[in-house]
Amino acid sequence: MKIDHAKPLEYSTEENRLKILGFWVFLGAEIVLFSTLFAVYFTLVNRTGNGPAGSHIFELTPVMVETIVLLSSSFTIGLGIHAMRIGAKKAMMTFFGITLVLGAVFLGVEITEFVTYVHEGATIQTSAFLSSLFTLLGTHGAHVTFGLLWGSAILFQVKKRGLTPETANKSFIFSLYWHFLDVVWIFIFSFVYLKGMM
Amino acid sequence: MKWDEFFVTGEPMIYAAMVSIVLVSVAIVAGLTYFKKWGYLWRNWLTTVDHKKIGVMYIIAALLMLFRGGVDALLMRAQTAVPENGLLDGQHYNEIFTTHGIIMILFMAMPFIIGLMNVVIPLQIGARDVAFPRLNAVSFWLFFFGAMLLNLSFVIGGSPDAGWSAYFPLASTEFSPTVGNNYYSLSLQIAGIGTLMTGINFLVTILKMRAPGMTLMKMPMFTWSILITSVIIIFAFPVLTVALALMMLDRQFGTQFFAMQNGGMDMLWANLFWVWGHPEVYIVILPAFGIYSEIIATFARKNLYGYKSMVISMVAISMLSFLVWVHHFYTMGHGVMVNSVFSITTMAIAIPTGVKIFNWLFTLRKGKITFSTPMLYALAFIPIFTIGGVTGVMLAMASADYQYHNTMFLVAHFHYVLIPGTVFAVIAGYHYWFPKVFGFRLNEKLGKWAFWFIAISFNVTFFPLFILGLNGMTRRMYTYSESTGFGPLNMLSMVGAVGLTIGFLLLVYNIYWSTRYAKRDTTGDPWDGRSLEWSTPSPVPEYNFAKTPVVTKLDAFWFSKKENTPLTDDGDYEPIHMPNNNGQPFIMGVAFFFFGFFMVFSWWIPAIIAGLVVLGTMAYRTFEQDHGHHISVEEIERTEKALRGEQS
Numbered sequence: 001m002k003i004d005h006a007k008p009l010e011y012s013t014e015e016n017r018l019k020i021l022g023f024w025v026f027l028g029a030e031i032v033l034f035s036t037l038f039a040v041y042f043t044l045v046n047r048t049g050n051g052p053a054g055s056h057i058f059e060l061t062p063v064m065v066e067t068i069v070l071l072s073s074s075f076t077i078g079l080g081i082h083a084m085r086i087g088a089k090k091a092m093m094t095f096f097g098i099t100l101v102l103g104a105v106f107l108g109v110e111i112t113e114f115v116t117y118v119h120e121g122a123t124i125q126t127s128a129f130l131s132s133l134f135t136l137l138g139t140h141g142a143h144v145t146f147g148l149l150w151g152s153a154i155l156f157q158v159k160k161r162g163l164t165p166e167t168a169n170k171s172f173i174f175s176l177y178w179h180f181l182d183v184v185w186i187f188i189f190s191f192v193y194l195k196g197m198m
Numbered sequence: 199m200k201w202d203e204f205f206v207t208g209e210p211m212i213y214a215a216m217v218s219i220v221l222v223s224v225a226i227v228a229g230l231t232y233f234k235k236w237g238y239l240w241r242n243w244l245t246t247v248d249h250k251k252i253g254v255m256y257i258i259a260a261l262l263m264l265f266r267g268g269v270d271a272l273l274m275r276a277q278t279a280v281p282e283n284g285l286l287d288g289q290h291y292n293e294i295f296t297t298h299g300i301i302m303i304l305f306m307a308m309p310f311i312i313g314l315m316n317v318v319i320p321l322q323i324g325a326r327d328v329a330f331p332r333l334n335a336v337s338f339w340l341f342f343f344g345a346m347l348l349n350l351s352f353v354i355g356g357s358p359d360a361g362w363s364a365y366f367p368l369a370s371t372e373f374s375p376t377v378g379n380n381y382y383s384l385s386l387q388i389a390g391i392g393t394l395m396t397g398i399n400f401l402v403t404i405l406k407m408r409a410p411g412m413t414l415m416k417m418p419m420f421t422w423s424i425l426i427t428s429v430i431i432i433f434a435f436p437v438l439t440v441a442l443a444l445m446m447l448d449r450q451f452g453t454q455f456f457a458m459q460n461g462g463m464d465m466l467w468a469n470l471f472w473v474w475g476h477p478e479v480y481i482v483i484l485p486a487f488g489i490y491s492e493i494i495a496t497f498a499r500k501n502l503y504g505y506k507s508m509v510i511s512m513v514a515i516s517m518l519s520f521l522v523w524v525h526h527f528y529t530m531g532h533g534v535m536v537n538s539v540f541s542i543t544t545m546a547i548a549i550p551t552g553v554k555i556f557n558w559l560f561t562l563r564k565g566k567i568t569f570s571t572p573m574l575y576a577l578a579f580i581p582i583f584t585i586g587g588v589t590g591v592m593l594a595m596a597s598a599d600y601q602y603h604n605t606m607f608l609v610a611h612f613h614y615v616l617i618p619g620t621v622f623a624v625i626a627g628y629h630y631w632f633p634k635v636f637g638f639r640l641n642e643k644l645g646k647w648a649f650w651f652i653a654i655s656f657n658v659t660f661f662p663l664f665i666l667g668l669n670g671m672t673r674r675m676y677t678y679s680e681s682t683g684f685g686p687l688n689m690l691s692m693v694g695a696v697g698l699t700i701g702f703l704l705l706v707y708n709i710y711w712s713t714r715y716a717k718r719d720t721t722g723d724p725w726d727g728r729s730l731e732w733s734t735p736s737p738v739p740e741y742n743f744a745k746t747p748v749v750t751k752l753d754a755f756w757f758s759k760k761e762n763t764p765l766t767d768d769g770d771y772e773p774i775h776m777p778n779n780n781g782q783p784f785i786m787g788v789a790f791f792f793f794g795f796f797m798v799f800s801w802w803i804p805a806i807i808a809g810l811v812v813l814g815t816m817a818y819r820t821f822e823q824d825h826g827h828h829i830s831v832e833e834i835e836r837t838e839k840a841l842r843g844e845q846s
Contacts, residue, residue: 018329022402025432029394033436036473040444040455040466047461049454124453128461131453135444149813153820170820 003165008085010172012165023173027180034184037136041192044128051127054196057120062113063193066106067185073102074182077175084171089163093155096171099178100151103144110141133192140188143181150174206356209290216353245779247331249316250635250738252338256313257628259342261706263305266349268702270298272695275659279692281680291676292359293378297352299362300382304389305345307482307616310624312341312396315424315485318631319400321731321738322418324409324747329402331777332819337392337399339787344389347794351381355798358382361674363471363526364445366456366464371449377798383446384794390438397431400424409730411749415509418729418752419495419502422509423488426516427481433520434477441470450800468530472523480519482616484512486623487554490576493630494558496727497573498565501753504557511550518547528596529603537596544594551587555580570725571645575626578653579618586614589664604674607667613660625652625705633724637737638716640708648704655697662687662694722842728756733765735841741774744834771835773828780824786815 003012011017045054080095114134117123124134154174158167206212230236243251273294277286286294316334320327328334351357356376360369369379404425408417417425445467447453454462495502502508524532524540558580567573589611593599602608633639667673671684678684723732730747731738733755745766751757758765789811796805 018402018406021406022330022333022398025398025401029398029432029436032433033439036437036440036470040440040470043466044455044461044463047463049460049462051460124447124451126454126460128454128457128463131447131455131462135447135453149817150820153817157821166823 009163009165009168010084012168016165016169019169020173020176023176027176030180034136034139034187037132037139038187038191041132041136044132045196047128049127049129051130052120052122053129054133054192055198057117057122058193058197059113059116060193060197062109063189066109066113067189069102069106069109070182070185073099073106074179076102077178081172081175084163084168087163089158092163092171093158096151096155096158100148100155103148103151103178107141107144107148110137110144136192137188140181140184143184147174147178147181151178204354206353212353219353240781241779244784245335245781247327247335247777247779247783248740249320249328249331249334252334253313253316253318254635255338256309256316256341259345260306260310260313260624263301263309263345264702267298267301267306268699270294270301272699274298275688275692275695277676278678278684278688280689281678281682281685283677286676288676289359292361292674293357295674296358296361296364296378296382297348300348300358300386301345302616303362303478303482304386305341305348307620307624308393309341309345310628311427311482311485311620312337312393314489314624314627314631315400315420317635318627318731319403319421319424320407321634321734321742322421322729323404323407323412324730324743324749325403325407326742326774327777328399329407330399332780332783333395333399335780335783336786337395339783340392340395340790341389343787343791344385344387344392344794347388347791347798348381348385350795351378351385351798355381363475364467365471366445366448366467367458369445369449369467370456380446380449380798380800383442383449384797387439387442387446388790388794390435390442393431394435394439397428397435401428401432404428409747409749412754415506416749416752416754419491419505419508420485420488420729423484423491423512426512427484430477430481430484430516430519434474434481437470438474438478441467441474444470446797450797465530468527469523472526473520475526476523477516477519480515482620484515486620487512489623489627489630490558490579492729493572493576493626494561495753496630496725497568497570497576498562499568499726500561500565501728501756502557503560503563504553505752507553508557511553514550515547518543518550522547525594525596525599528599541594541596545591548587548591548594555584555587570629571640571642571649572626572630574646574649574653575622575629578649579622579626582618582622582653582657583615586611586616586618590615602667604672605667606663606671606673609673610660610663610667613663617656617660622652630725631731633719634722634731634734634736634738636713638712638718639724640712641716644704644708644711648701648708651697651701651704655694655701657694659691659694659698662691666691723755726759728753730755730765733758735838737841739837739841741776741829741834744771744774744838745769771831773830774834775826775828777826778824780822782815782819782822786812789815 002014005012011020076095077099080092080099083091083095114137117130122130124131151174154167154170158171161167205216230239243255246252273286274291277283277291316328319325356378358364358369358374358378358381359376360374360379360382364379364382367373369382404417404421414422444453444455448455448457454460456462456464456467458464491502491508521543522540524536525544528537528540558576569577589607593602593608593611629640629645666684666687669684671678671682719736722735724736725732730749733747734742743766747754747765748767749765754765757763789808793805793808793812796802796808
């Protein structure tokens with residue numbers, strides 16, 4: 001395998017460059033997936049049937065916590081990739097670790113929020129609006145959950161094998177995924193929560 | 199759940215199917231054991247990451263599905279051949295036209311095309327494999343096990359019965375209480391993930407792995423068509439993913455997306471389905487256009503007329519394909535404005551398509567035409583497809599559509615575009631590239647007999663349906679009374695269907711005959727081809743190209759033959775890096791199959807376990823360290839000598 005030392009580690013082989021491009025294309029497909037879910041949500045947002053509307057159940061505090069935690073995690077994973085570029089394995093692992101912990105906190109708050117909704121009688125089965133809300137948030141949350149498992153697996157490999165072209169490539173691709181989830185959350189925060197609370 | 203709810207009971211035809219499934223399975227297992235082929239099957243096929251072998255497996259699966267879907271079609275034609283026929287009851291007829299549609303579009307047409315692109319694309323662009331060989335194997339096994347899951351519904355639990363478009367509320371648990379539509383949502387979901395991965399894989403392959411010098415505008419037309427198709431797949435399939443997930447949630451988890459109360463909206467399904475469904479039509483037709491472009495240029499011995507306009511028109515079609523979905527349900531109560539807009543966008547598609555038709559005609563003009571089997575299909579395609587296209591423009595006019603909507607006229611129209619468009623194309627492409635993969639041509643005489651049977655019988659089967667539709671026969675009706683006068687034309691259609699069956703059987707017999715008796719092709723270029731795939735020996739060695747070709751113009755291989763210039767530099771061979779085989783994609787497919795099956799019956803605990811196995815196969819993949827292997831220079835020399843004989 002030819003390693004091009006002029007490029008950063010994650011781009012250093014042909015295979016690595018293909019994988020990064022492939023993952024960008026995959027993120028394009030993910031954008032379509034979330035756009036469709038948003039379209040479904042906007043179609044059904046006023047169709048609340050006998051259930052509550054968004055303004056009745058949304059609370060700002062947990063949502064703000066989720067937002068701050070997830071945005072910070074995007075920042076820390078950026079620092080992690082920066083550390084990786086300068087070859088600081090330990091700093092990179094620390095930042096990745098912080099990212100995953102923040103992701104777990106986000107998930108914990110989101111689950112608590114879901115439980116609160118259900119206790120208030122707003123379940124996924126109550127109305128079309130709530131079905132689309134839980135599906136949109138749940139799909140994002142499922143992505144975060146998958147990201148926690150995937151990120152842990154990568155962190156473990158970096159610890160065991162060090163920063164090689166393969167592990168650097170995986171870490172970089174994972175950071176793209178994580179940033180993407182953050183972007184989706186910004187849309188959820190703005191157009192689901194803030195708009196719903198107005 | 200009782201056993202008689204689990205297995206489909208009470209139909210002699212289904213018992214026969216169960217017996218035949220068991221017998222065939224026993225025969226396969228016994229045969230593999232007797233001939234000691236288990237190891238061969240595992241090492242050479244089930245674990246392969248070679249794009250050519252994956253392509254062959256796609257095509258074999260597609261041919262099997264062609265026969266499954268074909269039997270469905272024959273049963274439908276037999277049921278409607280005479281008035282008040284009692285061969286099938288209403289429910290059974292519903293299930294058969296539903297599975298016919300799903301299987302023919304998603305498990306026959308698409309995999310056949312994906313099979314051809316797997317075999318051909320890396321060869322046409324001068325690459326040694328696709329960008330992600332392992333992912334390619336994952337794509338295949340997800341498709342394969344998705345297709346198997348749907349076919350299982352025939353004997354276990356009952357088939358989907360709400361049409362291939364599964365409109366709500368008909369497809370809801372209220373009106374479709376069997377697990378049939380659970381099979382629909384889960385099997386298409388599994389296969390659909392595979393297709394999305396194929397789209398990503400081929401986009402990256404075509405963008406990044408072309409031979410040096412092959413700029414985008416020097417790519418063969420088939421490669422162009424697959425590039426555009428990949429983009430459509432990437433943008434359309436996630437919509438299907440969401441639609442199917444919402445369907446599953448509605449049917450199995452009590453959500454209200456498409457419900458009739460609590461704010462649900464049944465029309466949302468129709469919109470989501472067709473936002474994917476219409477681009478899907480172009481996913482199966484654009485590659486067909488690409489195949490015809492290759493075949494017509496090769497057998498007219500001319501370069502393709504209007505290369506640039508061909509590319510532009512395909513790009514235009516791909517964009518318009520996302521803007522026409524509402525024409526599938528004009529009559530479902532939109533305003534005049536909405537219908538008008540979609541009428542215009544739909545009719546606009548006729549323009550780029552017409553450009554392509556004229557380009558093919560001009561390519562033929564003054565060409566030295568060879569009437570080979572693939573060329574016959576291409577020549578038959580042009581007029582028959584034009585009939586399909588013109589009736590499409592008739593249907594595109596919203597106000598007129600109220601007259602034909604959901605009649606046999608529509609059924610005739612889409613068979614007139616899909617069969618000469620896609621089915622003729624894949625059969626033509628399969629005859630055309632067959633010698634590349636197997637090293638011998640299919641028998642031309644048998645091929646031409648099959649062609650004439652198929653082309654004539656196709657028109658006998660489907661032309662009467664235009665008239666029946668205009669006379670008022672609606673689609674999907676399982677029987678009719680004699681006084682309607684529909685009988686004679688339906689009988690004629692049945693006769694055509696029998697002819698089509700004979701044609702397809704001849705096609706299969708040809709494989710058998712040619713395997714035994716056909717002369718081996720030693721040149722690697724039996725048709726005097728134009729693009730890079732014909733510069734390799736047949737059958738193609740594992741590494742495709744011993745040395746990467748260098749391209750300077752379109753139809754590089756043709757000019758290298760005419761001008762006697764080599765395609766590669768004089769340098770020596772270098773060791774070639776290739777990926778290793780691995781069983782993980784196959785095991786992942788099996789796990790997905792069980793996950794889907796348990797989900798269909800809402801057996802949560804087994805489903806969770808199977809889902810964890812799926813995650814386990816992913817974890818295995820991320821932790822494994824596999825750097826592939828190198829093929830040594832000596833081995834390349836030996837292989838090239840053996841395949842090319844004295845030439846090298």
